[in-house]
Amino acid sequence: MQIEIPTSPWKPAAERQRDRDAKRDAVLRTAARLFVENGFHRTKMADVAEHLHITKPALYHYFRNKEDILYACYMLGSEMIESLLAEVELNNSTGLDRAVAFLKAYTLNMTTDFGMCLVTVDDRDLATDSRRKVRTWKRSIDSRLRSCIAEGISDGSVRPVDPRIAAFLLAGSVNWVGQWFRESGPSSAEDIADAMADMARQALTARG
Amino acid sequence: MQIEIPTSPWKPAAERQRDRDAKRDAVLRTAARLFVENGFHRTKMADVAEHLHITKPALYHYFRNKEDILYACYMLGSEMIESLLAEVELNNSTGLDRAVAFLKAYTLNMTTDFGMCLVTVDDRDLATDSRRKVRTWKRSIDSRLRSCIAEGISDGSVRPVDPRIAAFLLAGSVNWVGQWFRESGPSSAEDIADAMADMARQALTARG
Amino acid sequence: MQIEIPTSPWKPAAERQRDRDAKRDAVLRTAARLFVENGFHRTKMADVAEHLHITKPALYHYFRNKEDILYACYMLGSEMIESLLAEVELNNSTGLDRAVAFLKAYTLNMTTDFGMCLVTVDDRDLATDSRRKVRTWKRSIDSRLRSCIAEGISDGSVRPVDPRIAAFLLAGSVNWVGQWFRESGPSSAEDIADAMADMARQALTARG
Amino acid sequence: MQIEIPTSPWKPAAERQRDRDAKRDAVLRTAARLFVENGFHRTKMADVAEHLHITKPALYHYFRNKEDILYACYMLGSEMIESLLAEVELNNSTGLDRAVAFLKAYTLNMTTDFGMCLVTVDDRDLATDSRRKVRTWKRSIDSRLRSCIAEGISDGSVRPVDPRIAAFLLAGSVNWVGQWFRESGPSSAEDIADAMADMARQALTARG
DNA sequence: CATGAATGAGCCTTCATTCAT
DNA sequence: GATGAATGAAGGCTCATTCAT
Numbered sequence: 039m040q041i042e043i044p045t046s047p048w049k050p051a052a053e054r055q056r057d058r059d060a061k062r063d064a065v066l067r068t069a070a071r072l073f074v075e076n077g078f079h080r081t082k083m084a085d086v087a088e089h090l091h092i093t094k095p096a097l098y099h100y101f102r103n104k105e106d107i108l109y110a111c112y113m114l115g116s117e118m119i120e121s122l123l124a125e126v127e128l129n130n131s132t133g134l135d136r137a138v139a140f141l142k143a144y145t146l147n148m149t150t151d152f153g154m155c156l157v158t159v160d161d162r163d164l165a166t167d168s169r170r171k172v173r174t175w176k177r178s179i180d181s182r183l184r185s186c187i188a189e190g191i192s193d194g195s196v197r198p199v200d201p202r203i204a205a206f207l208l209a210g211s212v213n214w215v216g217q218w219f220r221e222s223g224p225s226s227a228e229d230i231a232d233a234m235a236d237m238a239r240q241a242l243t244a245r246g
Numbered sequence: 247m248q249i250e251i252p253t254s255p256w257k258p259a260a261e262r263q264r265d266r267d268a269k270r271d272a273v274l275r276t277a278a279r280l281f282v283e284n285g286f287h288r289t290k291m292a293d294v295a296e297h298l299h300i301t302k303p304a305l306y307h308y309f310r311n312k313e314d315i316l317y318a319c320y321m322l323g324s325e326m327i328e329s330l331l332a333e334v335e336l337n338n339s340t341g342l343d344r345a346v347a348f349l350k351a352y353t354l355n356m357t358t359d360f361g362m363c364l365v366t367v368d369d370r371d372l373a374t375d376s377r378r379k380v381r382t383w384k385r386s387i388d389s390r391l392r393s394c395i396a397e398g399i400s401d402g403s404v405r406p407v408d409p410r411i412a413a414f415l416l417a418g419s420v421n422w423v424g425q426w427f428r429e430s431g432p433s434s435a436e437d438i439a440d441a442m443a444d445m446a447r448q449a450l451t452a453r454g
Numbered sequence: 455m456q457i458e459i460p461t462s463p464w465k466p467a468a469e470r471q472r473d474r475d476a477k478r479d480a481v482l483r484t485a486a487r488l489f490v491e492n493g494f495h496r497t498k499m500a501d502v503a504e505h506l507h508i509t510k511p512a513l514y515h516y517f518r519n520k521e522d523i524l525y526a527c528y529m530l531g532s533e534m535i536e537s538l539l540a541e542v543e544l545n546n547s548t549g550l551d552r553a554v555a556f557l558k559a560y561t562l563n564m565t566t567d568f569g570m571c572l573v574t575v576d577d578r579d580l581a582t583d584s585r586r587k588v589r590t591w592k593r594s595i596d597s598r599l600r601s602c603i604a605e606g607i608s609d610g611s612v613r614p615v616d617p618r619i620a621a622f623l624l625a626g627s628v629n630w631v632g633q634w635f636r637e638s639g640p641s642s643a644e645d646i647a648d649a650m651a652d653m654a655r656q657a658l659t660a661r662g
Numbered sequence: 663m664q665i666e667i668p669t670s671p672w673k674p675a676a677e678r679q680r681d682r683d684a685k686r687d688a689v690l691r692t693a694a695r696l697f698v699e700n701g702f703h704r705t706k707m708a709d710v711a712e713h714l715h716i717t718k719p720a721l722y723h724y725f726r727n728k729e730d731i732l733y734a735c736y737m738l739g740s741e742m743i744e745s746l747l748a749e750v751e752l753n754n755s756t757g758l759d760r761a762v763a764f765l766k767a768y769t770l771n772m773t774t775d776f777g778m779c780l781v782t783v784d785d786r787d788l789a790t791d792s793r794r795k796v797r798t799w800k801r802s803i804d805s806r807l808r809s810c811i812a813e814g815i816s817d818g819s820v821r822p823v824d825p826r827i828a829a830f831l832l833a834g835s836v837n838w839v840g841q842w843f844r845e846s847g848p849s850s851a852e853d854i855a856d857a858m859a860d861m862a863r864q865a866l867t868a869r870g
Numbered sequence: 871c872a873t874g875a876a877t878g879a880g881c882c883t884t885c886a887t888t889c890a891t
Numbered sequence: 892g893a894t895g896a897a898t899g900a901a902g903g904c905t906c907a908t909t910c911a912t
Contacts, residue, residue: 058895064445077368079287083882095884096897104882110268160285197448203441204435218414225411233411240405241449291907301873302911312907493784495703500884509894512890520886576701611690613864616844619857626838627831634830649827656821657865682874707903719905720876726902 062100064090070111070151074216078108079158086164108159109168115152116175118217123182133190134242137208140183142235144212149227154216189244197244208238258390260410270308272298277321286316286367304358317376323360325381327352331390341398342450347414348391350443352420357435362424388413398450406451416446470500471548478516480506486567490632494524523582524575525584531568532591535560539598549606550658553624558651560628565643588625596621606658613660624654686724688714693771694735694775698840702732702783733792739776740799743768747806757814758866761832764807766859768836773851778840804829814866823869832862 066200070087083104087094101107122143130136147153161172186203190196210232219230248270276297280289291312300409309315330351338344355361369380392413396403423438484505488497499520503510537660538559546552561571577588600621606612627650635646692713696705706729711718725731746767771777785796808829812818835858845853852866 061896077370080370082880092896093898095899096883098883099896147365149295162285162288190414199445200437200441203438204445206422207419207442207445209436210419210425212418213425214414214418214421217418217421225408229408230411233408234409234415236414237415240451241445243448302907303874304872306908307871437904493786496786509896510886512893514887515892552846555844578704585875608801615861616849616853616857619854620861622838623835623858623861626833626835626841629838629841630830630834633834633837641824646823646827650831651822653823653828653865656867657861659864685875706901716879718903719878722904723875 039129055063057166058100060232065100066099066107066110067151068116069107070155073111074151074154075109090110101121105164105168107162108155109154109172110226111159111169112164112172113156113159115147115150115156116172118150118152119147119156119179122147123179132195133186133188133193134195134239134244137183137186137190137196137242138235138239140186141208141212141238142231143210144230145234146227147222148212148215149230151245157216158240181210182207186188187242190244194244196242203244211237218231249403266308272310273305274315274318274322275359277315277320278363281319281367282359283314286371290401301334302372303399313372313376316363317372317380319360319363319367320369320372320376320380321361322381323355323358323364326358326360327355327364327387330355331387335390340403341394341396341401342403342447344392344446345391345398345404346443348394349416350439352417353423353439353442354435356420356423357427357429357438363446364389364424365421388417391417393439395450398452402452404450407450412450419445467618468604473590476517481513481516482523482526483567486571489524489527489575490567490570496578521580521584524571525580525588527568527571527575528577528584528588531563531566531570531572532569532588532595533571533607535563535595538563539595543598545570548611549602549609550611550655550660551598551602553606553612553647553658554651554655556602557624557649557654559579560625561631561647561650562643563647564628564631565635565637572632573629574632588633596625599625603658606660610660612658615658620658623656677820677826682724682848683745689721690722690734690738691741691775693731694738694779697732697735697783698775698778699780702787718769729788732779733777733788733796735779735783736785736788736796737790739771739774739780739811740796740803742774743771743780743803746771747803751806756819757810757812757817758863758868759820761807761810761814761820761866762859762863763838764810765862766855767834768833769839769855769858770851773834773843773845782840804833807824807833811866820866823866828866832865835861 058148067084067098069081069086074083076085083094083097086107087097097107101110123140126139126143127136130139146155156176160165161169161176164172184201187196187201187204188201191198215230215234220229225233247384252401255389273294277294280293280297283289284293291302291305294315297306305315307394309318329404334347335344338347369377369384372380392409393406395404395409396413399409400404419442423442425436427433427438455463465633472578481502485497485502488501488505492501493495499510499513502523503513517526536542539556543552546555551603564573565572572592577592579587598618603612603615603617607614607617631646631650635643641649669800689710689841693705693710694710696713700709707718707721710731711721721731733747740783746765750763750767751760774782780800785793785800788796808825809822811823811828815825839854839858843849843851849857
């Protein structure tokens with residue numbers, strides 16, 4: 039005779055934690071989308087809650103306050119980019135290739151909600167502490183692109199340009215993508231990333 | 247007998263109007279600066295008033311409401327650009343030259359408070375009516391740059407690219423300038439505009 | 455044949471009840487301490503739960519609501535005093551002696567958490583019903599002290615004073631003890647109670 | 663012919679300021695009363711506003727926040743007492759007289775709303791900064807009473823007691839007055855202050 | 871015109887309490 | 892019984908805007 043094992047009414051702790059994380063994640067995705075769509079200030083906690091079919095206070099189970107949500111969005115966006123950059127910096131030999139690959143990867147990111155969050159919403163909405171962290175990270179991103187360009191100039195792959203200005207201008211193209219890209223638009227994220235890579239290469243390549 | 251004309255305590259209408267315009271202008275300049283510096287939502291009417299050493303209600307003598315100020319900032323910025331573009335479109339023969347000149351002029355503009363206002367502050371803060379006007383204008387700017395590029399492809403001065411994406415990417419570089427340019431920084435507005443022109447030319451030039 | 459009695463996983467009802475009472479008691483002691491330490495409003499149910507290493511809803515197994523806890527604290531405090539007073543009223547002959555003994559006993563009580571609860575936390579935090587009970591009891595305490603004084607005046611042990619005011623003033627000294635007494639302070643509860651008794655006697659004694 | 667001087671529509675600045683101060687004062691008096699009557703936490707800003715026939719935000723013209731009002735109440739209460747104490751400390755020769763006069767003056771104060779505020783409402787409702795000031799002041803009051811007693815012991819007017827405990831106990835009688843005194847009650851403020859003085863003198867007097 | 875004062879509308883956040891598991 | 896999650900109700904505060912003088 040086989041013993042019937044009843045399905046326990048208790049979700050295992052692991053699953054419970056997974057639930058919680060999934061919910062937290064849902065809050066984050068919803069919030070990111072609304073922040074990008076409507077702006078941080080115009081997005082009320084009530085909006086976020088409503089979109090998730092929960093009540094306002096429930097949000098506070100997952101985040102301390104509105105700013106905390108924003109900060110988490112930033113963090114997710116930056117982590118996504120970080121991991122791309124690590125790969126880019128390893129797999130490319132010349133400064134030019136690194137810069138181009140960097141910008142392409144960055145562009146792809148900028149077509150996601152969390153990527154857009156990085157530039158669409160204003161880091162001045164963060165408190166001093168998190169703001170400092172975000173700014174430090176942003177500066178580091180910038181300086182890495184600048185380094186690629188500078189190294190490209192050294193190794194002869196990049197024509198002589200002011201690395202600081204060039205990095206800002208190229209990053210500007212990418213950052214701005216978040217302002218106009220729409221999933222439903224005529225160009226795919228890949229198309230745009232390719233175009234960006236192409237343009238950056240044209241703009242930077244050293245010519246005989 | 248000569249009639250004696252007493253010096254009236256009332257300034258002549260013309261002068262009065264000039265005064266009023268000057269004050270209105272001061273409000274606008276102050277507001278634009280604060281909007282750019284701190285963001286629209288974080289800038290309170292009280293801040294604007296305080297910076298001008300007047301009281302809050304006084305602002306309402308010159309503008310109907312906060313949004314009205316924002317709209318006026320947009321308008322000023324767009325008019326400045328309009329006039330530049332008109333010149334640009336006349337004085338350049340190839341599509342490439344027009345596009346490059348366009349971007350250079352635009353970049354210079356983007357280092358002024360009103361220019362920055364165009365991109366720094368969010369047009370979703372405007373009511374439906376003015377928002378529509380602003381968006382229409384923005385689209386027109388965009389389509390004009392796109393036209394230059396398309397014409398450049400036709401006349402052989404620009405290499406084959408997707409004009410829509412290219413225009414967005416290049417405009418992005420320029421628009422982003424407002425985010426990092428500081429009067430006190432290491433590069434002058436001219437330097438940046440030149441670098442932008444140089445980069446755009448490299449990125450677009452058709453090569454035998 | 456002997457029936458084997460398996461050790462049940464269920465504790466016997468008596469022991470269970472004892473457990474429950476012990477836990478209820480622990481809640482009360484913790485709450486009383488926190489109420490005194492931080493005040494009723496600043497003490498959150500979450501705080502109480504956390505201090506007991508249990509969860510918030512668990513508290514509701516022992517008490518209907520927060521107010522119920524407060525009421526129980528009051529009750530415990532008042533019962534402790536009641537029993538002291540009964541003894542005091544029996545074992546002293548003159549009104550003066552009774553009043554002094556009363557105040558001394560009361561003072562000792564005021565150095566315990568439950569005693570302090572009686573005066574530190576606000577009975578307006580109770581609902582009409584319990585509030586009435588508490589107030590009635592407080593008034594009874596007061597009137598008993600007043601009676602001792604009045605009787606003392608009659609029996610010649612107490613000098614002529616307004617019993618109402620005198621009772622209030624003396625009770626005030628005692629009640630206030632909860633505001634400044636600290637276990638770790640320089641004076642022991644006994645010292646303070648003695649000083650209180652001494653002072654009351656000096657203040658009330660009829661002199662030739 | 664007499665020149666008719668029209669009554670100016672402009673209130674003179676001085677009167678304007680007086681108006682403001684009067685209103686600020688009204689807020690304070692109303693708030694103090696409600697704080698004493700209902701407790702700080704149970705008093706909503708809306709309550710205060712309603713009692714003054716104004717709206718909630720109007721309160722914020724006179725005070726930064728609720729706590730600020732509480733702090734102002736404390737300050738007013740403490741200033742009233744300060745001025746009394748200064749007089750008391752000058753006009754009495756023996757330590758005993760000073761202590762008694764001190765307690766009498768203090769008692770009178772404790773029958774006013776601002777005086778009651780000092781002890782009725784909880785200084786833990788203040789932020790760290792103002793709380794520190796309030797506590798410092800309270801300690802100073804206490805130490806001054808203690809000094810009177812100690813000096814009284816030295817000059818032979820006060821019998822040997824522990825000055826710390828005695829000061830606390832006597833201050834307790836006074837502080838507690840705020841808890842039971844009612845304007846409409848059977849005893850006047852003067853009666854109570856006299857009774858307090860009488861009792862303190864009896865309690866402290868050194869007897870041959 | 872200018873000003874001090876006031877207001878209405880709204881938003882973030884807290885917390886005691888309850889529910890589903 | 893106990894737990895994590897959720898909720899309803901409410902309160903403090905802000906700020907653009909308007910009024911009375």
